Amino acid sequence: MPVLTQIFQVSTLYGAATLAAAIDAGQFGAARGRRRILLVSNNSAVPETALRLEEMPGYASIAARFDSVVDWNEAISPHHPSGWGPQAEETVLWQRAFRLAWGIGPEDRVELAVESIQVNPALALAAIFSESALHVYADGLMSYGPTRNKLPGSVGCRIRRVLHLDLVTGLEPLLLTEFGVPAELVTDDAFRKVLTEISDAAGTDPRLAAVEAEAPTAVLLGQYLATLNILTADEEEDLHIRMLRGAVRAGHTSVLFKPHPTAPARYSQALERAAEEAGVRLTVLDTPLLAETLYERCAPRLVVGCFSTAMFTAAAYYGIPIARVGTRLVLERITPYENSNRIPLTIVDHLVPDLERPDALAEERADVRTAPATLGPLVRTVGYCMQSRRHPALRSEAEAWLRERLDATTQHYFKRRRLQTLTLPGGGPRGAAVRLRRTVRRTRSTLGL
Numbered sequence: 001m002p003v004l005t006q007i008f009q010v011s012t013l014y015g016a017a018t019l020a021a022a023i024d025a026g027q028f029g030a031a032r033g034r035r036r037i038l039l040v041s042n043n044s045a046v047p048e049t050a051l052r053l054e055e056m057p058g059y060a061s062i063a064a065r066f067d068s069v070v071d072w073n074e075a076i077s078p079h080h081p082s083g084w085g086p087q088a089e090e091t092v093l094w095q096r097a098f099r100l101a102w103g104i105g106p107e108d109r110v111e112l113a114v115e116s117i118q119v120n121p122a123l124a125l126a127a128i129f130s131e132s133a134l135h136v137y138a139d140g141l142m143s144y145g146p147t148r149n150k151l152p153g154s155v156g157c158r159i160r161r162v163l164h165l166d167l168v169t170g171l172e173p174l175l176l177t178e179f180g181v182p183a184e185l186v187t188d189d190a191f192r193k194v195l196t197e198i199s200d201a202a203g204t205d206p207r208l209a210a211v212e213a214e215a216p217t218a219v220l221l222g223q224y225l226a227t228l229n230i231l232t233a234d235e236e237e238d239l240h241i242r243m244l245r246g247a248v249r250a251g252h253t254s255v256l257f258k259p260h261p262t263a264p265a266r267y268s269q270a271l272e273r274a275a276e277e278a279g280v281r282l283t284v285l286d287t288p289l290l291a292e293t294l295y296e297r298c299a300p301r302l303v304v305g306c307f308s309t310a311m312f313t314a315a316a317y318y319g320i321p322i323a324r325v326g327t328r329l330v331l332e333r334i335t336p337y338e339n340s341n342r343i344p345l346t347i348v349d350h351l352v353p354d355l356e357r358p359d360a361l362a363e364e365r366a367d368v369r370t371a372p373a374t375l376g377p378l379v380r381t382v383g384y385c386m387q388s389r390r391h392p393a394l395r396s397e398a399e400a401w402l403r404e405r406l407d408a409t410t411q412h413y414f415k416r417r418r419l420q421t422l423t424l425p426g427g428g429p430r431g432a433a434v435r436l437r438r439t440v441r442r443t444r445s446t447l448g449l
Contacts, residue, residue, distance in 0.1 A: 002107040003034065003108050004034045004111065005108050005110050006110075007111070007112050007129075008038050008039060008066070008113045009039045009072070009115065011040070011041045011042065011053070011115065013198070015137065015139045016062050017139075019113060020062045021186050021190035021191040022163050022190070024065075025186065028113070028135075035068075038062075038065075038068070040071055040072060041081045041121050042073050042081065047073055056288045057202035057205060057293070058199075058202065072121055075098070075101070082119065082120055083120065085120050085123055088127075091127050091130060109132075111132055112134050113134075113135040114135075115136070115139070117155065119149065122136075123155070127155075132158070134155070134158045135159070136161070136176065137163040137164070137186075138165075138173065139164075139309070140309035141167060141343065142175075142340045143164045144173050144174060144347060144379055145340055145386065146175070146383045146386055146387035147175055147176055147387065147390060150390070151176075156176070159176055159179060159181045160181070161184045163184050163186055164183060164184075164185065165313075168312065169370045171347075174380070174391070177391070188316075195292045195293075198293060199296035202289055202297075205289070208293070210283075212297055214256070214283045216256035216298055216300055217253075217302065218247040218301065218304065219294055219295075220304050221308045222258060223306055223307075230330055230341075240270070241274045244271055245274065245278065246304065246355035246356055247304055247355070248278045248280055250323075250355070253280045254280065254283075255275065256283045256284075256285060256298070256300070257271055258286075258294065259286050261288070292317070295320060301321065303320050303322045304322070304324070304325060304355055305325075306330060307327060307344045309344065311324070323354070324349065324353065324354055327345055327348055346379060346382050346413055350374070352368055377397065377401050377405075378405075381394075381397065384398040388422055399424060402419070402424055402425040414426065
């Protein structure tokens, strides 16, 4: 008898936790009558030397929700998951091969739950299982922005929903709305329970016990901005030092730094020197633990970052105050304008207190999770400027926002050249001249001249 096989593609523990929470909340139906496959992909530049997902605390309990686990890297070896996709004439053969290898009957229906549908391996899976319904899950702030790349209509029309965390209540995702795809929240309670489950699994880690003993009251989140060529290594190193000094000014004497796994060791060394000069205790944790595990086990009173999603999980699920450092510099440097990180940067810059302002924590909002009335229009305007062709219906709102709100306090969200290219307010004389010429042409056409 044919059954429904659901394939869940993951590359991070955070993403796997999001899927586990959705499954626990019944958002993928009851387990009975379904077969569930966890498809694990390691998208690191050199997967052979990178940390494997199954090595992270908490992975085993998440994997237990599935009937089987498949390694995507092994399945397509020697190809790289980020670079490989099947030729159009090969998709039928690949589907037959995977059905046979993964124990999926020839008559069984298949559904796919994937992340980052704009790129491989999600696109490769969508092409191979070309008749399957697609569910996209988004585990970060980028879901509030527009779709990064143009999707084939044959893929977009099969996407049933975007599952996302409620990181900013009241803000609606732009992701995949060009196809009319509805957004669906993964419930807070379900996700928090999975995070607790992961934290409990890490309880026997001696490195975590040592961190708890240091009782850090502030957590600094490193990212990988130099790796992405957004900042230089020296600038990113300086960013971390600015985070530390801001935490010290806020009264913290025990600070934890969680570097990104790809960060060079020199970042930690520079911070250690800065901490010694400031007379504070610094703990560096470069082990494969989610930041949320630190929130659960250490209960810090402040989390500092640039634009990491982990800042908002601290505020949304643990009620921890958060602060930002360096968003203006990164907004200035980030290219191209369509870069998907622009939306997380915009949200953090607009909502989160700047730790380097003297009165930052005094003015700290108790609930940065709830979107103020100003945030949605700003995000949609930036989103339109990023991907205007995919969201033409947003133009009138973007024009109105720019006329009314663009000034010295909001200019950093936009590039004058981009506004000129789109002939939007704020683009300068060239944009105004082009708009005038277009108006004249429309008028002449209407009058038959």
